[in-house]
Amino acid sequence: MINQKTALITxxxxxxxxxxxxxxxxxxxxxxxxxxxxEERVKENIDKVQSFGTPVIYISGDVxxxxxxxAVMQKIDSEFGRLDVLINNAGVAPKVRMDILxxxxxxxxxxxxxxxxxxxxxxxxxxxxxxxxxxxxxxxxPIIINVSSIxxxxxxxxxxxxxxxxxxxxxxxxxxxxxxxxxxxxxxxIRPGIIATDMTAGVKEKYDRLILAEGLLPIKRWGVPExxxxxxxxxxxxxxxxxxxxxxxVDGGFHVRRL
Numbered sequence: 001m002i003n004q005k006t007a008l009i010t011x012x013x014x015x016x017x018x019x020x021x022x023x024x025x026x027x028x029x030x031x032x033x034x035x036x037x038x039e040e041r042v043k044e045n046i047d048k049v050q051s052f053g054t055p056v057i058y059i060s061g062d063v064x065x066x067x068x069x070x071a072v073m074q075k076i077d078s079e080f081g082r083l084d085v086l087i088n089n090a091g092v093a094p095k096v097r098m099d100i101l102x103x104x105x106x107x108x109x110x111x112x113x114x115x116x117x118x119x120x121x122x123x124x125x126x127x128x129x130x131x132x133x134x135x136x137x138x139x140x141x142p143i144i145i146n147v148s149s150i151x152x153x154x155x156x157x158x159x160x161x162x163x164x165x166x167x168x169x170x171x172x173x174x175x176x177x178x179x180x181x182x183x184x185x186x187x188x189x190i191r192p193g194i195i196a197t198d199m200t201a202g203v204k205e206k207y208d209r210l211i212l213a214e215g216l217l218p219i220k221r222w223g224v225p226e227x228x229x230x231x232x233x234x235x236x237x238x239x240x241x242x243x244x245x246x247x248x249x250v251d252g253g254f255h256v257r258r259l
Contacts, residue, residue, distance in 0.1 A: 001080070001081030001082050001138075002030055002055070002080050002081060002082065004028055004029065004030050004054070004055075005028070005029050005030070005082075005084040005085070006029065006030045006031070006032070006076065006080045006082050006083055006084050006085070007024050007029045007030075007031055007032070007083075007084060007085035007086075007087060007236075008031075008032045008034070008072065008076060008083060008085070008086050008087065008126065009021050009024075009031060009032070009033050009034070009087045009089055010034045010035075010063050010087065010088055010089050010090035010118075010122065011034065011035055011063075011089045011090035011091065012031065012032075012033030012034060012035065012058075012087075012089065013033050013035045013037065013042035013045045013046055013049075013058060014035065014037075014042065014045060014197075014198065015195075015197035015198060015199065015225055016089055016147060016192060016195060016197060016225045016228045017033070017035075017087075017089040017090070017225075018045050018048075018049070018225060019224065019225020019226045019227075019228050019229040020087055020089060020147075020225070020228060020229045020232045021033055021049045021056075021229075022048065022049055022052075022226075022229060023226070023229030023230060023232060023233050024085075024229070024232065024233070024236070025049045025050075025051075025052040025054050025056065026052050027233065027236075028052075028054055029054060029084075029085070030054055030055040030056070030080055031049060031054065031055070031056045031057070032056075032057050032058075032059060032072070032075065032076050032079070032080070033046065033049070033056065033057070033058050033059070034058075034059045034060075034061060034063065034068075034072055034090065035058070035060060035090070036060070036061070036062050037060065038060055039058050039060055042058070046058050055079075055080070057075065057079055059071065059072050059075050062114070062118075063090045063114055063118030063119070063122055064113040064114045064117060064118045066121065069118070069121060069122045069125055070125065072122070073125050073126065073129060077129070082133065082138075082140060083126060083129055083130060083133070083142065084140055084141075084142055084143070085142065085143055085144075085145065085236055086122070086123065086126040086127075086130075086142075086143075086144045086145070087144075087145045087147065087232060088119045088122065088123060088144070088145070088146045088147060088169075089147040090114060090115075090118065090119075091114065091115045091147070091149075091165070091166075092110070092111055092114050092115065093111070093159060093162050093199055094107050094110070094111055094159050094161055094162060095107065095110065097158040097159050098158065098159075099157060099158055100157050100158075100160040103160055103161060107161055108161045110161075111161040111162055111165050112161060112164065112165050112168075115162070115165035115166065115168075115169070116164075116165045116168045116169065116172075119146065119169055119172055120172055123144060123146075123172060123176055126144065127144065127176060127179075127180055127185065130142035130144075130180075130183070130185050131180070131183050131185070134183045134184060134185065135183075141184060141185075141238070141241075142185050143185065143186050143187070143188070143235065143236065144176060144180070144185065144186075144187045144188070145187075145188050145189070145190060145232060145235055145236075146169050146172060146173050146187070146188070146189045146190070147189075147190050147192065147228065148166045148169040148170060148173075148189055148190070148191050148192075149162075149166040149191055149192055150191055150192070150193050150194075150249075150251050150254055150255065151163045151166045151167075152166040152167045152169065152170050152191060153167065153255075154254075169189065170189060170247070173187055173188070173189040173245060173247070174245050177244040177245030178245070180244075181244055186240070186241065186243065186244040187244055187245060188235050188240075188243075188244070188245075188246050188247075188248065189245075189246070189247045189248070190228060190231050190232065190235075190247075190248045190250055191247055191248070191249050191250065191251060191255075192223060192227075192228055192250050192251065193217070193223050193249070193250065193251025193252050193254045194207050194211065194216075194217070194222055194223060194251070194252070194254070195222070195223040195224065195225060195227070195228065196222045196223065196224055196225075197225065207222065211252075216254070217251070217252035217253055217254055218252065218253030218256060218258075219252035219253050220252075221252065223250060223251065223252060227250050228250055231248050231250045234248075235248070
């Protein structure tokens, strides 16, 4: 078992996941990053994380796959021998936005298999691993962080499957927070707002107008992956030990109801 804390970040080589990875690497965490891309396609991003001098492994696979999920946990155990933090960040949007009156079962399954089913069953695997760590009394206090979205409560009728998947993550957070509290394993949820990533690049003009000209957000700027990385850092700090099941909004104040 290595001496430094270890974090698993799904979808950790791009976008929000990369922002989280860079932050935790700067704090000395050993990292396991997962993604569906081949390693050579994300090598530049992995190199950026490794530049902090901390151990980093990349595991290519699909969180929707039981085989992939088990392979991830086996790799972490063999490489690091411990897991302090699980960050469920992997997620996809529909390949094609469709009105909910026309959404296909194929699109629904694609989004929920990754965003919801994958999150639930990877959390189940990791939680059982963490419970054993706690029982061994080896000084590890694990935590779990789920990255959802303002779409957990904001209706977008052209991507209903995405909204449903993110709303479901809220219940995953509550369920595991309740179940794991007896072991001192706290579970949190971060809800990003409008974050500048590849996923939102296609709607940049729309949100530039809504944010800068029409006052959609109290904080008048796009979010960036580093904003989510900073929130993860706070949750990993060990200063919120009497909180579990909490939702942290990182959304420029979008959730504030205003007249």
